[in-house]
Each structure stands twice: as C-alpha cells, then as structure tokens.
Amino acid sequence: MTVENLTNNLSDLTVSYLPVMINAAKAFVVLVIGWVLAGTASRIARQRLAAQPRIDPTIAGFTSSILRWLILLITLIAVLGVFGIQATSLVAMLGAATLAIGMALQGTLADLAAGFMIVMFRPxxxxxxxxxxxxxxxxxxxxxxxxxxxxxxxxxxxxxxxxxxxxxxxxYSHHATRRVDLVFGIGYDDDAERAMAVVARLAGEDTRVLADPEPWLRVTALGDSAVEITARLWVAADDYWDVKFALTRAVKEAFDAEGITIPYPHRVMVQAAAE
The missing domain is CATH 2.30.30.60 (SH3 type barrels.)
Structure with missing residues (x-):
C-alpha cells in the first residue's frame, strides 16, 4: 500500500466517522450537564421545601426525587436527539416495548408505585x-x-x-404519647402497699410522667421468688426511654433505702428426715 492510498483511506475514515465522533462528544456533554443539573436542582428543591414549615419533610424529599428523575429523563431524550432519534420515535419505541420493559422492571415499577402510596397515605x-x-x-x-x-x-x-x-x-412515633410499662419484683415478706407507694411517689416526682391518663399500679403476679408490681405510666413519645431508664434506677435505689428487697431466683432444698 502506497502512502497515497494510506492517506486516502485515512481521509475516508475521517469523513465517515467524524460526524459520529462529534455527535458522541455532544451527547457526552449533554449527559454530563443533565446529570449535574439533576443533582443540583434536586438538592436546591429539597432545601427550599424543607425550609417551609408547612411542608412535611417527607414531601420535600419525594418531590426532589421526582424532579431529579424527570430532568434525567429529559436528558436521555436530548442525548438520543443528538443521534437523530426524535422524541416521537422514542415514544413509539417505548410504546412497542412496554410489555417487555414491564416484565423486566416489574420490581422497580412496584417500588415506584409503592413510593407514591407511602407518600399518599403516610404510614x-x-x-x-x-x-x-x-x-x-x-x-x-x-x-x-x-x-x-x-x-x-x-x-x-x-x-x-x-x-x-x-x-x-x-x-413508634406516630402518636404523641406512649405508655411505659415497668415491672418490679419484691420479696414475699415485704409490704406490697408500701412498695407501690414508693413507685407512685417517684412517678409523681418525675415531671415527664403525665397525669392524664393517670399512672396505674397493681400487683400483677406471684412469681416463683417474687411478688411482681407493674407500673403503667404515660409519657411523651420522645421521653419514653429516658423515663424508663431513670425510673428503673430510681426505684432500685429507693427500695434499697426503704429496706424493700428485690429477690433473685433461688431454690429451697428440703431434706427428708431419715427413718
């Protein structure tokens, strides 16, 4: 092959593939711009919506997600347009392939539909x-x-x-209040009324415990080694764990100070007398 033939071949290749390379470069630029724009617009929309006190954060996040995917879809259409595929042709292609796409992406489409249901009904x-x-x-x-x-x-x-x-x-956060259930065991030789009075006093001193509904205290079980006292107290949902831990410790310390025993499981061995 002569230098002239090689030059001609390179010239032909350049003429043939140059438009494709230019279109590929344009498509890449459009794709990058669309990707960046989608992320930026989604972030700004989330921030603006979240700053509105009357708009639920769930709606803000979901709306920003929809905006991001919408811009990405427009970007995809623009990229295909660079290669000469018109939007009408794309719609026709998608329409013809609806069944196949639905079969392949049924899990994704189910997630999409469920996302709308979650935002609509807000479980x-x-x-x-x-x-x-x-x-x-x-x-x-x-x-x-x-x-x-x-x-x-x-x-x-x-x-x-x-x-x-x-x-x-x-x-666990749907309602404004929650009930704290506390169970304490005392010895069979201890005074149950006295023990319940101690628990009631400590519950009354904790300002986080609500007066309505009023605290409920009862002897609820006679265990193998302890008499069980149950306290049911209503608190704000955000105070649930703090009240539960604080009162558990406070009752333990108060029982120790009052001489009320907190027994642990034990066995009593009975030996029969020898005949």
Missing part, C-alpha cells in the same frame, strides 16, 4: 422511628424507589418501597 414520615417487617430505625429519606432507615447505632438500611408497603409497619 411513616421522615424523622419517625419505625419497624418494617422486623427492621427498625429512624426514617432518613423516602424517594421514588427506596426508604432509607438509620438504626440507633447509625447503620444505614435501604428498604425497597415495594417491600415496605407490602409488609407490617410498626410506627
């Missing part, structure tokens, strides 16, 4: 502590496809919306 919101099918954590984000939880030790858990909507949801 939980951002900031609430929930248990979804045995997985508990604080809701950090709800977007089109997944719900993000954070466990008390700050481990991230991603739950597909389809799984969340189809499972049993326990929302």
């Amino acid at each position: 939980y919101r951002v900031g609430q502590y929930v248990d979804i099918a045995g997985t508990a954590g604080t809701v950090k984000d709800i977007n089109l496809f997944v719900t993000e939880l954070a466990t008390p030790d700050n481990v991230q858990i991603i739950v597909p919306n389809g799984k969340a909507w189809g499972m049993i949801i326990t929302n």
Whole structure:
C-alpha cells in the first residue's frame, strides 16, 4: 500500500466517522450537564421545601426525587436527539416495548408505585422511628424507589418501597404519647402497699410522667421468688426511654433505702428426715 492510498483511506475514515465522533462528544456533554443539573436542582428543591414549615419533610424529599428523575429523563431524550432519534420515535419505541420493559422492571415499577402510596397515605414520615417487617430505625429519606432507615447505632438500611408497603409497619412515633410499662419484683415478706407507694411517689416526682391518663399500679403476679408490681405510666413519645431508664434506677435505689428487697431466683432444698 502506497502512502497515497494510506492517506486516502485515512481521509475516508475521517469523513465517515467524524460526524459520529462529534455527535458522541455532544451527547457526552449533554449527559454530563443533565446529570449535574439533576443533582443540583434536586438538592436546591429539597432545601427550599424543607425550609417551609408547612411542608412535611417527607414531601420535600419525594418531590426532589421526582424532579431529579424527570430532568434525567429529559436528558436521555436530548442525548438520543443528538443521534437523530426524535422524541416521537422514542415514544413509539417505548410504546412497542412496554410489555417487555414491564416484565423486566416489574420490581422497580412496584417500588415506584409503592413510593407514591407511602407518600399518599403516610404510614411513616421522615424523622419517625419505625419497624418494617422486623427492621427498625429512624426514617432518613423516602424517594421514588427506596426508604432509607438509620438504626440507633447509625447503620444505614435501604428498604425497597415495594417491600415496605407490602409488609407490617410498626410506627413508634406516630402518636404523641406512649405508655411505659415497668415491672418490679419484691420479696414475699415485704409490704406490697408500701412498695407501690414508693413507685407512685417517684412517678409523681418525675415531671415527664403525665397525669392524664393517670399512672396505674397493681400487683400483677406471684412469681416463683417474687411478688411482681407493674407500673403503667404515660409519657411523651420522645421521653419514653429516658423515663424508663431513670425510673428503673430510681426505684432500685429507693427500695434499697426503704429496706424493700428485690429477690433473685433461688431454690429451697428440703431434706427428708431419715427413718
């Protein structure tokens, strides 16, 4: 092959592939711009909506997620347009492939539909502590496809919306108040009324314990080694664990000071007399 032929071949290749390379470069630029724009617009929308006190954080996160995916869809259409594929052709192609796409992405589409149901009916919101099918954590984000939880030790858990909507949801933060149940064991030789008076006094001194509904104290069981006293106290949902831990310690210390025993399981050995 002569130098002239090689030059001609390179010239032909350049003429043939140059438009494709230019279009590819344009498509890449459009894709990068669209990707950056989607992330920026989503972040700004979330911040602006979250700053409005009348807008629920759940709505803010979900709306920003919709905006992000909408911009990405427009970007995809623009990229295809660079290669000469018009939006009308794209719609026709998608229409023809609806069944195949639905079969392939049925899990994703189910998550998308479940996301709308969660936002519409609000079984939980951002900031609430929930248990979804045995997985508990604080809701950090709800977007089109997944719900993000954070466990008390700050481990991230991603739950597909389809799984969340189809499972049993326990929302510990839905109501403003919760009931704290405390069970204390005292010895059979101790005065139950006196012990209950101690628990009632400590509950009354804690300002976090609500007067309505009023505290409930009863002897609820005669165990193998202890008489069980149950206290049921109503508190604000945010005070649940603090009150539970504080009163458990306070009752222990008060029982020690009052001489009320807290027995532990034990066995009494009875030996028969020799004949």
